[in-house]
Amino acid sequence: MLRPSGPSMPPRTDPAPVGALGALRAATRPAHDAIDGAFQGGLRTPQDYRRYLGALLPLARWLDAAWCHDWPPHLACWHDPGRVDSLQADLEALGAAVPPPGRIPPAGPAQWMGGCYVIEGSALGARLLSRDVAAMPAVGAAGLPHGFLDRLLGDPGRWPRFRTALGAMPGSARPALLDGAALGFALVAGALAMEGHPA
Numbered sequence: 768m769l770r771p772s773g774p775s776m777p778p779r780t781d782p783a784p785v786g787a788l789g790a791l792r793a794a795t796r797p798a799h800d801a802i803d804g805a806f807q808g809g810l811r812t813p814q815d816y817r818r819y820l821g822a823l824l825p826l827a828r829w830l831d832a833a834w835c836h837d838w839p840p841h842l843a844c845w846h847d848p849g850r851v852d853s854l855q856a857d858l859e860a861l862g863a864a865v866p867p868p869g870r871i872p873p874a875g876p877a878q879w880m881g882g883c884y885v886i887e888g889s890a891l892g893a894r895l896l897s898r899d900v901a902a903m904p905a906v907g908a909a910g911l912p913h914g915f916l917d918r919l920l921g922d923p924g925r926w927p928r929f930r931t932a933l934g935a936m937p938g939s940a941r942p943a944l945l946d947g948a949a950l951g952f953a954l955v956a957g958a959l960a961m962e963g964h965p966a
């Protein structure tokens with residue numbers, strides 16, 4: 768799959784995956800392409816960076832609040848309880864007003880894993896976007912905050928493990944997975960629209 772991309776966004780070269788990941792990727796491609804378009808190929812300014820973090824906040828809040836402790840324990844490693852705080856801290860450090868949480872859509876485990884696909888997969892693009900952030904001029908003495916990006920990118924084995932976890936899900940979970948991924952991307956698009964930059 769080629770992503771429409773700016774100078775810092777090389778085309779994808781990985782082979783087309785099959786199974787749950789292939790289905791998720793194919794179903795959400797238009798949603799992701801729209802988000803790419805809202806950032807015109809990358810993060811160029813601290814304002815872009817703020818929009819990027821703000822776009823992920825409702826998704827992170829949903830994944831945090833919808834997680835249920837009585838779901839299968841092998842899913843617990845995909846619940847990251849510090850993610851929302853790190854996003855909020857970076858947004859505040861960038862001078863953004865952090866909006867109050869909206870309604871939290873209910874989810875079952877497979878739908879939640881579909882939502883996790885959206886944020887776990889976003890680490891692939893974030894590796895490139897973090898280079899854009901590193902190239903931005905510092906704002907204030909402390910420089911640009913990067914707690915969320917460090918968290919997202921800190922464990923390079925996480926995405927391969929997530930792919931394996933997706934592959935282990937039964938075929939009957941596929942509709943709920945796709946539903947959760949669609950909801951995840953809709954939360955991101957909704958946040959961008961609130962900021963006047965629809966995806």
Ligand code: HEM
Nearest residue numbers: 770779792802803806808809822884885888889891892955
């Ligand atoms: C802001 C919210 C964003 C979300 C939720 C998001 C989500 C995702 C997801 C789920 C994937 C994995 C696709 C897959 O391989 O199955 C992905 C990959 C990717 N994203 Fe994003 N993305 C976002 C923003 C961006 C932006 C702004 C760009 C660049 C303009 C971008 C560039 C990429 C690239 C290049 C990849 C593929 C990397 C690779 O395959 O090596 N993403 N993203």
